[in-house]
Amino acid sequence: MKNKKLKEFGVYLLENIDPIVERHAGELIKIQPRWFACIRFDECKAIAAYGVSMHLECFTRGDLVPLDNYFNSCAEIKLDRGVGIRDVVEVALIGKQSLIGAATDFFKEQDDFLEFLQELEDYFVQVLTLTTDRYSGMLLSRLNAEHVRNKLLLEASRTVTSALDPDEVLSRLAEVLAGTVGEGCCTIFLVNPETGGLAPCAGFGYGSKECQSALQGLRLCASGNTLSGEDGKSYGFCSSNKASLSFADILPEAVRSGSASLFHITNSDRMVGVALVSSDLPGFTFDDATKELIGGILNTVAVAIESAAAARQTRRQLMES
Amino acid sequence: MKNKKLKEFGVYLLENIDPIVERHAGELIKIQPRWFACIRFDECKAIAAYGVSMHLECFTRGDLVPLDNYFNSCAEIKLDRGVGIRDVVEVALIGKQSLIGAATDFFKEQDDFLEFLQELEDYFVQVLTLTTDRYSGMLLSRLNAEHVRNKLLLEASRTVTSALDPDEVLSRLAEVLAGTVGEGCCTIFLVNPETGGLAPCAGFGYGSKECQSALQGLRLCASGNTLSGEDGKSYGFCSSNKASLSFADILPEAVRSGSASLFHITNSDRMVGVALVSSDLPGFTFDDATKELIGGILNTVAVAIESAAAARQTRRQLMES
Numbered sequence: 001m002k003n004k005k006l007k008e009f010g011v012y013l014l015e016n017i018d019p020i021v022e023r024h025a026g027e028l029i030k031i032q033p034r035w036f037a038c039i040r041f042d043e044c045k046a047i048a049a050y051g052v053s054m055h056l057e058c059f060t061r062g063d064l065v066p067l068d069n070y071f072n073s074c075a076e077i078k079l080d081r082g083v084g085i086r087d088v089v090e091v092a093l094i095g096k097q098s099l100i101g102a103a104t105d106f107f108k109e110q111d112d113f114l115e116f117l118q119e120l121e122d123y124f125v126q127v128l129t130l131t132t133d134r135y136s137g138m139l140l141s142r143l144n145a146e147h148v149r150n151k152l153l154l155e156a157s158r159t160v161t162s163a164l165d166p167d168e169v170l171s172r173l174a175e176v177l178a179g180t181v182g183e184g185c186c187t188i189f190l191v192n193p194e195t196g197g198l199a200p201c202a203g204f205g206y207g208s209k210e211c212q213s214a215l216q217g218l219r220l221c222a223s224g225n226t227l228s229g230e231d232g233k234s235y236g237f238c239s240s241n242k243a244s245l246s247f248a249d250i251l252p253e254a255v256r257s258g259s260a261s262l263f264h265i266t267n268s269d270r271m272v273g274v275a276l277v278s279s280d281l282p283g284f285t286f287d288d289a290t291k292e293l294i295g296g297i298l299n300t301v302a303v304a305i306e307s308a309a310a311a312r313q314t315r316r317q318l319m320e321s
Numbered sequence: 322m323k324n325k326k327l328k329e330f331g332v333y334l335l336e337n338i339d340p341i342v343e344r345h346a347g348e349l350i351k352i353q354p355r356w357f358a359c360i361r362f363d364e365c366k367a368i369a370a371y372g373v374s375m376h377l378e379c380f381t382r383g384d385l386v387p388l389d390n391y392f393n394s395c396a397e398i399k400l401d402r403g404v405g406i407r408d409v410v411e412v413a414l415i416g417k418q419s420l421i422g423a424a425t426d427f428f429k430e431q432d433d434f435l436e437f438l439q440e441l442e443d444y445f446v447q448v449l450t451l452t453t454d455r456y457s458g459m460l461l462s463r464l465n466a467e468h469v470r471n472k473l474l475l476e477a478s479r480t481v482t483s484a485l486d487p488d489e490v491l492s493r494l495a496e497v498l499a500g501t502v503g504e505g506c507c508t509i510f511l512v513n514p515e516t517g518g519l520a521p522c523a524g525f526g527y528g529s530k531e532c533q534s535a536l537q538g539l540r541l542c543a544s545g546n547t548l549s550g551e552d553g554k555s556y557g558f559c560s561s562n563k564a565s566l567s568f569a570d571i572l573p574e575a576v577r578s579g580s581a582s583l584f585h586i587t588n589s590d591r592m593v594g595v596a597l598v599s600s601d602l603p604g605f606t607f608d609d610a611t612k613e614l615i616g617g618i619l620n621t622v623a624v625a626i627e628s629a630a631a632a633r634q635t636r637r638q639l640m641e642s
Binding site: 117162 | 405406407410414415417418421431434438445446449450453454456457460461463464467468470471474475477478479482483484587588589590613614616617618620623624627628631
């Protein structure tokens with residue numbers, strides 16, 4: 001970016017920043033009382049100083065790196081607090097006017113001032129396009145996340161009334177549950193009504209044959225305390241084959257670190273199963289929105305388990321008669 | 322808004338608009354080839370002319386009414402095409418630079434030019450805050466709509482595994498279905514396995530006692546052709562009480578106008594009922610997103626109907642034994 005006059009001005013103003021910060025803070029309170037009139041004036045001045053010095057550093061460097069850091073430090077927080085794109089753009093433009101005000105005193109020659117204005121105009125095209133890009137990008141990614149949640153809930157509800165075999169329905173639902181997290185895996189465990197133990201009945205997302213067969217050998221029981229579930233309940237587990245022994249180390253650690261979680265499946269307060277959902281993304285943990293989504297899908301899973309049990313019983317009765 | 326110099330400039334430029342339009346169109350193609358390089362140059366010039374003359378009219382009038390009309394004519398369309406807030410802001414700022422370029426030639430005195438720049442700066446603060454407000458408002462309302470859809474789907478799935486009585490579940494689901502549209506009403510009709518006819522079993526949103534009792538008397542049958550359902554199937558209807566006779570005029574007209582709609586409820590390809598959903602909002606019609614949402618909830622309704630039937634049968638068997 002062209003920054004001949006911007007740099008002159010930036011170098012000077014960084015040394016004498018107080019008056020412009022004071023002015024900018026006053027403007028912020030006047031134009032956006034909603035955000036700035038309710039905080040202490042020195043806090044408001046600190047925000048103004050951060051914004052102004054960010055611009056001045058961009059002026060002297062001739063690039064937008066300080067602006068990028070500024071975004072990374074506060075953009076998500078602002079959005080969460082309810083600050084709109086409009087507010088952010090307005091603050092930038094108020095800042096620009098404060099800068100023009102200070103430049104009127106600094107540039108004694110009108111030609112220098114006009115050259116400065118041209119450079120400033122170009123700079124703010126970049127600032128504003130970058131700003132709006134960032135903020136609308138964040139909004140759009142939230143919109144997209146909600147959209148994905150919707151698709152998964154619709155898919156789950158569609159599955160349970162589809163003409164699929166009841167066991168296929170559970171496999172499809174394991175796939176939907178795995179889809180709630182990045183690089184997700186899911187195993188659905190069903191309660192054995194005779195023993196009260198939990199055995200896997202459907203799974204999705206486990207790449208290797210070894211992993212799949214190891215999971216097949218896994219059993220959970222409600223009496224142990226090796227694994228803590230989402231609802232505070234804890235489970236013991238044992239292995240019914242050699243391969244699943246490897247989970248003795250992996251699974252408790254994954255649950256502890258938060259990359260895997262056990263979710264209770266209930267129907268009318270009766271526990272009918274447990275879903276193990278995990279993500280292979282490094283450092284993954286479940287946020288509240290994902291837990292709520294999984295809870296919603298598990299209601300559908302509970303219904304599907306009920307239907308599968310009813311179908312199994314009908315089959316048995318037919319064979320006995 | 323202050324528009325002394327803006328007006329002088331606007332009045333002059335509206336008479337000599339071609340050079341600036343040509344320049345602005347060229348800039349649009351250069352800076353946003355994604356949107357402008359793929360259309361014919363005269364089409365691009367028409368877009369540029371619309372934008373520039375909108376600004377000039379604001380200059381001469383001294384208010385933002387032309388900008389408002391501009392938004393109303395194209396904002397939603399742009400957003401649907403995938404144009405981002407960033408793109409819109411950038412186009413506005415490119416337009417500003419084209420205006421500054423033309424003003425350099427127009428204002429012979431530097432003091433006049435500086436006064437013009439100040440007025441232009443103030444004007445663009447308003448333009449950009451209004452623009453970003455509008456566009457982010459549209460994005461946020463879409464985000465909110467998706468959020469509401471999620472809540473309804475979660476609520477429906479929660480209802481069906483709740484400890485409620487099966488008939489209460491259907492009433493709750495009628496409420497959820499009514500919530501998919503503004504000022505919504507919903508009646509769920511169940512298939513009578515003996516006659517094949519459809520009788521109302523749960524409803525929500527009908528204000529008056531008269532209306533409720535009239536609906537209670539309504540029967541649908543799959544053989545008629547008075548009402549067209551969402552899936553192309555049509556239904557006849559008859560009244561089992563005097564009050565419901567009034568629907569003979571109202572319902573077919575509501576379905577024809579699109580403010581009421583009949584949705585098939587199926588489970589594994591078997592039709593188990595019909596949901597009548599309607600909105601009291603003037604001029605309401607169902608959009609695709611709402612139809613998809615209702616379809617998702619109806620899968621849950623189908624499961625609930627199945628459970629209610631099973632519960633009824635169990636009750637009967639218990640009474641017989």
